[in-house]
Amino acid sequence: MVSHPHQGTTSSALTRLSVNAARLLGVPPHGYANLLGVAPEHLNDDLCRTPAATAIRIAELTTAHAPWTELSLALAQQSSIGSLGVWDYLITSAPTPLEGIRDAAAYFAAVADTATDTLRITEDGDHVTISHVNRADLTHEAACAIRGYALGLYQRRLSEAARRRLAPVRVTLDAAAPGRHGALAELYGTRAIDFEAPDSSITFLASDLKVPVPHAQPGLSAVLRRHAEQTLATAIPLHNWLDLFRTALASAHDETTPTLSAVARRMTVSTRTLQRRLDEHGTTWNNEVETLRRAQITRLLHDTDLGIDAIAARSGYADARALRRAVQRWYGTTPAALRRTGPPDDGGTALPDTG
Template identity: 70%
Template sequence: MIPHAHRGTTSSALTRLNVNAARVLGVPVNGYAHLLGLAPEHLNDDLCRAPTLTSVRIAELMTEHTSWPEVALLMTQQSPIGGLGIWDYLITCAPSPLEGIRDAATYLGAILDVTTDSIQVREHGQHVSVTHTNGADLAFEAACAVRACALGLFQARLSHAAQRHLVPVHVALATEVPRNHDALIELYGTRAIDFGEPVSSITFRAADLKAPSPHAPPGLSTVLRRHAEQTLADSVPLHSWLDLFRTALASAYDAGRPTLSAVAQRLSISTRTLQRRLEEHGATWSGEVEAARRARVTGLLRDTDLGLGAIASRTGYADARALRRAVHRWYGRTPSALRAPPGA
């Protein structure tokens, strides 16, 4: 069973792709640097997931800067194999490219928002079509770029799996005809591109996708599918500013007992602004610290064999006695009862 795919968010790998492409295009950083999920500690953390709106806004800024076919080409060029993490390897390390793209469709949530994007793989006679739909609330030009880029990413990864450049038989784009589509011809390596289609798809010869991948290690696909599931289960979605704050607070706890100034520094804001934003979200510093401490204590009790004294020391309590009082206040139980497995 696939874990919850964190609806409304995309992977940090996809966010990095958007940021890198925006930088290459020279899009002014002040237009997007403030967006949720772009702080270095989140952008570079493969388990953090930024709101889908973050990538949406960057895509819109890029298409305000240059034409959407150019954006689609650049984004594909800026995404080497491995750049999209485990999702790339699901395709490139499968027994065949066809099996790989099927796994990629199943685990699309590892990189994209499954409420806005989907992939279907269909065999028809001597051909296989990979269809991509995107229903995000994007400006028109940005939507065109995203749809065209998605097909380019599929082609690049399927070609890598086959260890040779796969030229599609046909490309269909759910976009209007651009003024100039030379960039798309370069992207797909073919002039067989139709516009104004109901959905976007890229079609290959079935024989090309069914042929065994030359360098696929036996059994690796099973391992990669499990890893994709675990990645989804462990991911941290950043849906709002409060999520961002709580991630920074938890990170500060890892480095020692958190302080208001330390967390404000991680968020690149002043302590006064931090307190004001907490008030705007109906939260308080003391309440959030207590909740974070409670989560940390609970995790250490349930997931480790550390003694109460060690847990107290790690979570800012004077001693085991103070820890026991806190646990009883939270749960009405003793630490040992909380630590015991259900039914014990």
């Protein structure tokens, strides 16, 4: 499993599916609209990682309003190819469906919270079994919906990779048999489902998953794996209010030199409230702006050929002299030397703690 620093969060793409399913099933939006990460600027930003607690709450609200089987089906029906970003294409672009689902398991962190959810693949002779394990602290109905959807998603992606609907040999669910099986029969294409099983899994013929994918492009899987790694490396986890503030600050900085009032407007609070909340989190406006500038300047020096004057202008400094003073304060060196050697392993002279 590829390690990542974003446990406790899920991709915004997965949260978008959950919100859309809740709407389709008639869940009143006032129950989830104010949850962390559901604001449009975060929900529609693929760089943002939504707190897993948000996704859990939406699932619980939805299964309190509709049967868990309906939620599983609604999520799967919305999960068209590409809806989960590069993770989808890891499965559909590999040389074989089996290699694709193995890549998907290795980079499961690109969509899910690997602290609680696991995709397991077991080969046993003529069969391949794909299991979804969920250990999150949520209601049983919501857990059933998540596991049920996951198995349907895996079947859909594998079928898209094979360019034909793959019929499972067996489906097992860690859930009591529902009163009606119609939604699950539609989801899996079979009524042969074992309930109250030790785990939730879907089994295919190994021969179906080992057939070469039509029109597979050599080398594409390696490109997609690198893209998945980059997606995780650049993701922004929204664990708390300070994460939301830093996302708003970065967005404002991308457009112009950020001001306290501009970021306060983005967050729909007063400047006084914004300053108070920063103080509660042990930081200040000036500290946060300087931290953002330091990261941007370091990146521009390392990744571009821009001159010092251009970097100063782009970073909000009055001139190159002001930028040189800042780099000296942070790293004890000059921009030219920093460009040649990169920042020290310890990040140089630390700014005040902003966490």
